[in-house]
Amino acid sequence: MLCQGNPLTQSGQFGRRGFLMAGAAGGLGLSLPDLLMRQAAAEMKQYDFIKARAKSVIHIFLPGGLAQQESFDPKPYSPLEYRGELGTTKTNTGEVFCNSIPKLAQHADKYCVIRSMTHGEAAHERGTHNMFTGYKPSPALQYPCFGSVVSHEYGPRNNMPAYICIPNVPNEFAGTGYLPSSYGGFALGADPARDNFQVRDLNLAGGVDAERFARRKEALERINQRFVSSTTADNVGAMNTFYERAYDLLDTPSAKEAFDLSKEDDKMRDRYGRNQAGARMLMARRLVEAGSRLVTLTYGGWDMHTNITSGIKNSMPALDQGLSVLLEDLTERGMLDETLVMVTSEFGRTPKINNDAGRDHWPKVFSVMLAGGGIKGGMIHGASDATATEPEIDPVSPADLASTMYHLLGIVSDKELMAPGGRPIEIVDGGKLIKDIIS
Template structure:
């Protein structure tokens, strides 16, 4: 099966067989972003690829939650209550819904959904630098000046067509430079605004200023008439038909009630918004966490394949306690609500949710009550998408200095994510210079966490 024909509305296809084909030239892209037509035009284009055996991927969708700045595992996913004070930090712990598992004191709501999570407590990074760490975590390769790699979301967008009328990859907020050696056409569709902002509207779903829907429809009819005239004059109208199909799809997205409804948070009952924590926490951060995660659920429910959102700023070199007191309650509330909401709607088993930062924080509290950069061991949380529930995998030692057991290299983490969404992580994609590059260099899926 050619990857360009993977059109199942039932989730990620079980087969990722592909053969070589010519790339269709579809015109230039606007600098700094994509038009809707560009994005949909990309769905008919795939690069040179190898042949691969089938991969069964239970995940139809992915929600990727990034906590930028590097959240401390000792205060969140892997507290050390028995360690000396200078190691364990300022907080206590919460007992969870799974006997014997504890989370940080600031995560009481997440503690109640641990029976639905898999927490990896022995993840191993390489470089404790924000830029390099984020690159490695969300692209799968260490940063190198020789080649820029695509993000996981862009790879998924490259491998699969979108389901329904939504683009294959969406970012809540803004994003840039995600496609690496892949064509920019595989980058995300971005909302361009925060759903927590007043008067939130999605960029590129709005009509140009001063243009009414009637005028927009009139322009479309005129364009259709001109295209019809060209078709009558052309001996081979196939290229025109192909291009027109892309514009028609962009048009359908702009005018689709189901697409507009997916982004329209006013359609969500107020009690659901409050369940996610809207208006309940410090300086509006509750609305940011709540409405970003709620929008992610709505997009997945509407058929989105891959959704990325970010929350907070966790680079706590000083005043870590204050930072957690200000930011973690909103995250805790919204994340627990997201997991419960997905589960109640029957979406969790088919939606892979993962929460990650670029690295961890130092074992000891420093002299200004913070923790510095540390990549030798840290934690991430996952849920759904065919993973086991209520599981802890691996651990750090008593002081959170190094893995104590079952170390998880980033390549293994990424191989697991790709397998759950039906992609062979050793598959070779082609750079613009026709150089074959494996999606992930090495790495083995973590079989122990798969249901």
């Protein structure tokens, strides 16, 4: 975040606080040039502090609400109706996790678990909004998701889409919000776990060779230039941007190849697991390796109101294997230090097992996992109470998590972006940096 009282935004323009401070400084006899010089110096020092630690983010979202008790925050000493039927396992750092994640437990030195995530939204849609934007839902404004903000701030790299969704844009809150629609996510359109998987629109139509493709591109550019110059409509400009980026992608063999899982060794594909979790995580690694800045993937359905024990036993093994191998693979390739892996869900589950042997929605406390990209490995941040009912120490809000993620990417989280009508909106409002988890 910017230094307290800094009136300049990251772009060097005045924010709302800046105008107030400039006026106050003038009243004290400080001239505007003096103020700007002092603030410029402060900015330079601050930019050194927020130098990016992560080049990319892999955001693994587990829709439905992952139970903290059956994953990263078991309560072995609470009564059975609270702790559930599953047991525990020791991690390689001496902590205790649920025995549903034995492989991840042996990689606990590579990641941090936040056991004190909390917010107040018990509905799926509202909780998902929190965890994709860092904001509480508002009827007045749709906020942009993490991927769209990162795309807006940094743009494409190596002709790869800056923000990619596997397999599709996961929900209505994973979009651009008030930002132009050109910062939307590129969706694969199909599940990479399928045997006949192929990303839509990445191959030339039948009978179109490179020369014909170039002629078509030139003709379209001439038409678009005239059309776009005659209107200010966002969707028209966005479509032109999409065409330009699509052409860049089609013209870049290495970028196209990143979407082709058949280029991976069979042993690596087996290692991740030939299932949805494994294939999606392997694809995510390929995409950030090729240059994408933020990849969002979803896996499973964790809204286990009934028979949670069998639900966890069915869904967790593939996640446990795929995520463990992703951490191993990124480490072996020297990529983990510059790739932030973030595992979230919209909320947790109720402290007490219900009458249907399941758990219901519970946003008061749940767990999130972070690895790489400047995160300390082998630590637990915060804690829930004895029955996983509420945070006991160091509560963390979605705004805090978002601010920390942006900080690791080198993005000033309270920088103001412009909403329709010229209204300045901070990327994150009021989030605190979780300093203890940063290496």
